[in-house]
Amino acid sequence: MNIPEVPAQLIQKYSRPGPRYTSYPPVPVWTPEFDETRYRSALSELAASPEESLSLYVHLPFCAISCAYCGCNATVTTKPEVVDTYLDRLAREIELVVPLLGKRRFVAQMHWGGGTPNFPTVEQLTRLVRLLEEAFDFLPEAERSIEIDPRIASRRQLRAIRNLGFNRVSLGVQEFDPDVQKAIGRIQPELVTKEVFDACRSLEFESVNLDLVYGLPEQTLPKFSRTIREIIAMQPDRVACFNYAHVPALRANQRKIDASTLPDPGERFDMFCNAIGLFEEAGYDWIGMDHFARRGDELAEAAEGKRLHRNFMGYTVKPAPHLLSFGMSAISEFGGYYAQNDARLGRYQTALDEGHLPIVRGHRLTDDDVLRRDAITNLLCNFELPLTSIERLVRRTRESNVPDEFDRLEPFVEDGLLRFDADRLVVTRTGRFFIRNICMQLDAYLRTGAPLPVFSKTV
Ligand code: SF4
Structure with missing residues (x-):
């Protein structure tokens, strides 16, 4: 197995805080002076190129339980009715944005992230798809992807998601080891994940992807190695293998994690190197910073041909010049602008109730x-x-x-x-x-x- 070897002094030298560059400049550089008025004007500029198709991102922030390692913009609730209230505001946001785009626009890609996008009921998911389909023309070959939490997925729900036109799913796994799951407050039996994965395969989603995280509390090289071997046996199309970012100063939920149980930078590094060796040996290519795709997958071919692109939704084979996003904390990127919605649920909803787009910061490149x-x-x-x-x-x-x-x-x-x-x-x-x-x-x-x-x- 070809496990990359990296000298320890290089790891020490280069282990320092830095942006992940999902945007340039990164979000902390953006300014609150980029407000609703400027966003409306940016949208009007977008109206000048009506033939260019869009990518859509929809943020669904609700989760049933809070995970201690979470770095997402999520809201914990047990009440399904809060989703109805949220969908009312999403409908309002779409209603305010669409007329500014001029002609009816084509959509080439759509991604739903969260939170837990499969937290809503089937009826609620259906309502949201219909809202979007009424507002936009989806190209027949459009990619429609959704993140799934296997803990709350049912076969009925997955079938409905497939019937709603979603053709790609990403299942959150993180780590199979029970001690690690306990330490991150996310109990997800391996069997549950595998059953949901098999259900997705039998429903013939075009791509079934898994998300892993390394650098978690109580995680060790042998534990993560076992998880990777199990994942490889499942044969997902793609795997994202994220480095856990422990930033308790920014994320109050992460203060529940005992920092002394986190692997040190050398151990984390070994986990990732080992993952690369295992995936490559099993026929996957290492893509971008932290992704893997089966050889022959279009993402692997695009990487090989130096044709890979990246935006807030992740790595993609299609250049998606205009990303329009909806929902709490959602980030749009088009025509030389970035704009972000309010990440506070109450304020996001109130702004829309008052007829305003909930933009809180942005940047003109x-x-x-x-x-x-x-x-x-x-x-x-x-x-x-x-x-x-x-x-x-x-x-x-x-x-x-x-x-x-x-x-x-x-x-x-x-x-x-x-x-x-x-x-x-x-x-x-x-x-x-x-x-x-x-x-x-x-x-x-x-x-x-x-x-x-x-x-x-x-x-
Ligand atoms: S990690 Fe995922 S499921 Fe857990 S709280 Fe965060 S968004 Fe929700």
Whole structure:
């Protein structure tokens, strides 16, 4: 088995807080001055290209139980009727946004995330699909994906989800080990996950994916290794293997976790390296930072052909230039703008009741932002960058009298994480582990000297 080996001193050197770059610039740079008025005007600009299709994201924040490791915008409730109230507001939000888009728009991709998107009843899920289908034209080949919590999924519900047109599902697993499940407050018997997985296969979803997390309390290399072997035996199409971000200063629920039970950076690293070795041996390709796809899967082929894209919904084979999002905390990205809805449920709902779009922050990308965003995305997806892209950044950086990108990247070359070919910068296999650190060298906002927000560790 080809398990990557990374020297301990590199892990120590590069384990530092940094953005995950789901956007550039990252959310803490965005401003509250980007408000509803500016969002409405951005939507009107989008109306100028009516033939371009959209991606949709819908945030469904409700969960039955709070998990101690959770880093999502989630609201715990036992009352299904709160979903009805929320759906009323989603309907209102759609009703306010759609007229600003001009013509009726086509949708090429849709993703429902949470929270727990399968918390609503079948009737509620159906209502939401109908709302969206009334507002948009879904292309026949549109990808429709939804995150599923196997603990509350039933065969009836999964069949309904399939019949509603969803063709991709992601099941939250995290870790099979019972001690780890206890430590994170998420008891999910292995058998339950496997039954739900089998039900998804028998319903012929086009893609059945599993989400794992490493770096959890009580997790060890042998425990995670066993989980990976079980996962491989199930043969999912894709696997996301996220590094747990322990940020109790930001996430009150994480204060329930005893930090002394967390694996240290070296152990976490070993878990991830071992996962890479096991997945690759079993016929999966390592995609982007932390994903795996079966060889032959279109995501694996796009990665191989350097055609991978990434947005707030994750890695994708389709460039989705216009992402329109609905729901509490949802982030939209289109036409050089980012905009985020209020992450407080009460305020999100009140704004809509008062006839306002619940935008609380956003950002208009400058020309410099666009160059850096594209370069960072290219590195995160395809692990290479044309030298001409770096030269463009260097010309801009030199105007500000700080070390330029070539100077900043040189130490990574010396550490064997990067190499310069004739026409491009290439991230080495070892360098992939430190891709966030590499991207940080292109980030103009990290050079301002302003205090850094609380970011998770890069490795
Ligand atoms: S981890 Fe998932 S299921 Fe658990 S509280 Fe967070 S969003 Fe809900």
